[in-house]
Amino acid sequence: MGNFGLRDALDGRWAHVRQAAREQLAGSRFVAVPGESLDRSRERISRLLRELPIDPGIAAGFPIAYGGSADPGGSAVAAEMLAQLDLSLMVKAGVQWGLFGGAVVALGTAKHHDAYLRDIISADLLGCFAMTETGHGSDVQQLRTTCTYDPETGTFDLHTPHEAARKDYIGNAARDGRMAVVFAQLITGGRGYGVHAWLVPIRDDEGRPLPGVTLGDDGPKAGLLGVDNGRISFDHVSVPREMLLDRYGQVAPDGTYSSPIEDDSRRFFTMLGTLVRGRVVVGGAASAATKNALTIAVRYGEVRRQFAAPGERREIALNDYLAHQRTLLTALATTYALSFAQEELVSTLHEIQTADRPVDEHRQRELESRAAGLKAAQTWHATRTIQACREALGGAGYLAENRLAGLKADTDVFTTFEGDNTVLLQLVAKGLLTGYRDTFGSLDGWGRATFVAEQVREMVLERTAARSLIQRLIDAVPGRGEQVALTDRGWHLAMFEDRERHLLDGVIRRLRAGASRKPARSFDIFNDVQDHVLSVASAHVDRVVLEAFVAGIARTTDPDARDLLSKMCDLYALTTIEAHKGWYLEHQRLTPPRSKAVTGMVNDLLKQLRPRLVDLVDAFAIPDEWLACAVLREEPERQEAMAAHDLLPMPEPASSAR
Numbered sequence: 001m002g003n004f005g006l007r008d009a010l011d012g013r014w015a016h017v018r019q020a021a022r023e024q025l026a027g028s029r030f031v032a033v034p035g036e037s038l039d040r041s042r043e044r045i046s047r048l049l050r051e052l053p054i055d056p057g058i059a060a061g062f063p064i065a066y067g068g069s070a071d072p073g074g075s076a077v078a079a080e081m082l083a084q085l086d087l088s089l090m091v092k093a094g095v096q097w098g099l100f101g102g103a104v105v106a107l108g109t110a111k112h113h114d115a116y117l118r119d120i121i122s123a124d125l126l127g128c129f130a131m132t133e134t135g136h137g138s139d140v141q142q143l144r145t146t147c148t149y150d151p152e153t154g155t156f157d158l159h160t161p162h163e164a165a166r167k168d169y170i171g172n173a174a175r176d177g178r179m180a181v182v183f184a185q186l187i188t189g190g191r192g193y194g195v196h197a198w199l200v201p202i203r204d205d206e207g208r209p210l211p212g213v214t215l216g217d218d219g220p221k222a223g224l225l226g227v228d229n230g231r232i233s234f235d236h237v238s239v240p241r242e243m244l245l246d247r248y249g250q251v252a253p254d255g256t257y258s259s260p261i262e263d264d265s266r267r268f269f270t271m272l273g274t275l276v277r278g279r280v281v282v283g284g285a286a287s288a289a290t291k292n293a294l295t296i297a298v299r300y301g302e303v304r305r306q307f308a309a310p311g312e313r314r315e316i317a318l319n320d321y322l323a324h325q326r327t328l329l330t331a332l333a334t335t336y337a338l339s340f341a342q343e344e345l346v347s348t349l350h351e352i353q354t355a356d357r358p359v360d361e362h363r364q365r366e367l368e369s370r371a372a373g374l375k376a377a378q379t380w381h382a383t384r385t386i387q388a389c390r391e392a393l394g395g396a397g398y399l400a401e402n403r404l405a406g407l408k409a410d411t412d413v414f415t416t417f418e419g420d421n422t423v424l425l426q427l428v429a430k431g432l433l434t435g436y437r438d439t440f441g442s443l444d445g446w447g448r449a450t451f452v453a454e455q456v457r458e459m460v461l462e463r464t465a466a467r468s469l470i471q472r473l474i475d476a477v478p479g480r481g482e483q484v485a486l487t488d489r490g491w492h493l494a495m496f497e498d499r500e501r502h503l504l505d506g507v508i509r510r511l512r513a514g515a516s517r518k519p520a521r522s523f524d525i526f527n528d529v530q531d532h533v534l535s536v537a538s539a540h541v542d543r544v545v546l547e548a549f550v551a552g553i554a555r556t557t558d559p560d561a562r563d564l565l566s567k568m569c570d571l572y573a574l575t576t577i578e579a580h581k582g583w584y585l586e587h588q589r590l591t592p593p594r595s596k597a598v599t600g601m602v603n604d605l606l607k608q609l610r611p612r613l614v615d616l617v618d619a620f621a622i623p624d625e626w627l628a629c630a631v632l633r634e635e636p637e638r639q640e641a642m643a644a645h646d647l648l649p650m651p652e653p654a655s656s657a658r
């Protein structure tokens, strides 16, 4: 069973964190409980939160001086591991240590760190990250909560002016949170300075709302029952001046505002950029849950049998059907590809967040763009794949005891929180078009499209991983066309790059044409090409992912693992090209015969990989008890009993489906 070379390749740089989690969280104590009530789920998750290890664990990201290990990469990987046990527990821990604690670290200064971080790490002080309002989720620059400084009292007045400005969907708000990092418009001396954050107590020690604070419960949700999401409103709550998290903007006792970053919009995006880890974690957690689902579906498909070949008595294992392989193996290839891309993203995050001198702005922006793109890619892939795995178990997939229903419900919202995927892809495209998204501020700043179009291009196709290797592979492609092998890696890379470049050229052309038409409303110029913009972003993410896969294979030394990964990479590349056949044919990048040959090659690869299907999921090394799937335990015995019974004389099996 298993293939350690493959497992090592997937475990990657933080293999020690993954292994420690497998050991420290062994057993089923932390595993999701199907069919639990809302109250029991919340109570269980709150209790378990305090039992989670700090190191390795999500809290390992905190500075060493306060009890963390200053290991942001390890923290992100620990969150992935927790996601394989219980997504509510992972999200609750993510709210406490990633969002709430992370905001105190990133936006606060030493006085806040000294006063609160130890209690945040120990979970003695539970808190919320209160950014979203009922009226504004994606466009948080437009939040309506105000926090107005009064030099007479030396305090801020925090206020929710109307219902659309109440904080909504906030994790830890309905039950457990005692404090919140609250985002609001900072006003002092009669002028607004944009969105800032304050640390605000919301409940007393007995859990009662503090004066002026109204707390509500979002109630039952589609999933993540163990997380108490709720609403918070403020009625002129007085907040001491020192509670402003003032790393990026300070207010003096007399009300004078100062900041190292003059431009309000740029300051805001810089502040948001420091919170990028949450997005990285959500993408990784979605992939971790996808790995659970695929492991369940593949192992089930190996033992479950349905229909017999004509003239044969023994029925066929589901995994032997091409349609099943088309679903599971192709999703598995994408999951492998995304794993390597996530590993690279976490490494970049780690390098940037542990650098001992300020990181240049371009690298930070690139990290944010990549985090946005991969979060969208991984969460959408999770949603599609977990549904496919649910169907791959037939009726059994629908029963809560077989885990997939829970995985589906819990990961659903991952496409929305930590940034709606469609909005995130626009950020990726904006990054490609401008190089520096803060030049343009919020999305409506796209009116300067002609300016954008003049400047771009050369940054766009910067290599992402293993730059020289990838360039060498592309340069070695022996011309374009029919003669290049369909499994030529350089050809795959060139095809992905070509699609990205061509789509981008098209967007630039269309933006220019739009801007030259009079009268040109800036919103319309951008909106008329929005579908095209999203395609550019997707094509870019596809290339980033493929390049990461290629780099991952180059790092793998075990020959068997390398060979398997190489075939999986072929499968990922060719299924992606196949999915965009229409585009490649329309743009004469594929002839019709070669396009058909791509499909033939995909099927051929499925046949080659079929015997290793179980090894490919075993390499995720998810402990059996973490899968928590009843039918995986029961089905092998049932099949054995059936096989023994089938030795008796029986009527010929039916040959057609119901």
Ligand SMILES: Cc1cc2nc3c(=O)[nH]c(=O)nc-3n(C[C@H](O)[C@H](O)[C@H](O)COP(=O)(O)OP(=O)(O)OC[C@H]3O[C@@H](n4cnc5c(N)ncnc54)[C@H](O)[C@@H]3O)c2cc1C
Pocket: 095, 099, 129, 130, 131, 132, 134, 135, 136, 137, 138, 139, 168, 169, 170, 171, 221, 224, 229, 413, 416, 417, 418, 419, 420, 421, 422, 423, 443
């Ligand atoms: C379970 C859960 C937990 C959460 N936890 C927290 C938390 O702890 N703290 C917190 O602050 N927030 C939290 N959120 C809020 C979450 O981050 C927001 O819901 C999310 O950012 C989306 O905002 P919205 O709901 O206002 O949707 P909207 O922004 O209104 O989006 C609705 C739709 O409009 C589309 N859309 C929006 N803008 C554009 C555009 N420019 N172009 C094209 N389409 C567009 C989107 O694609 C989407 O389909 C949580 C949400 C949920 C559901």
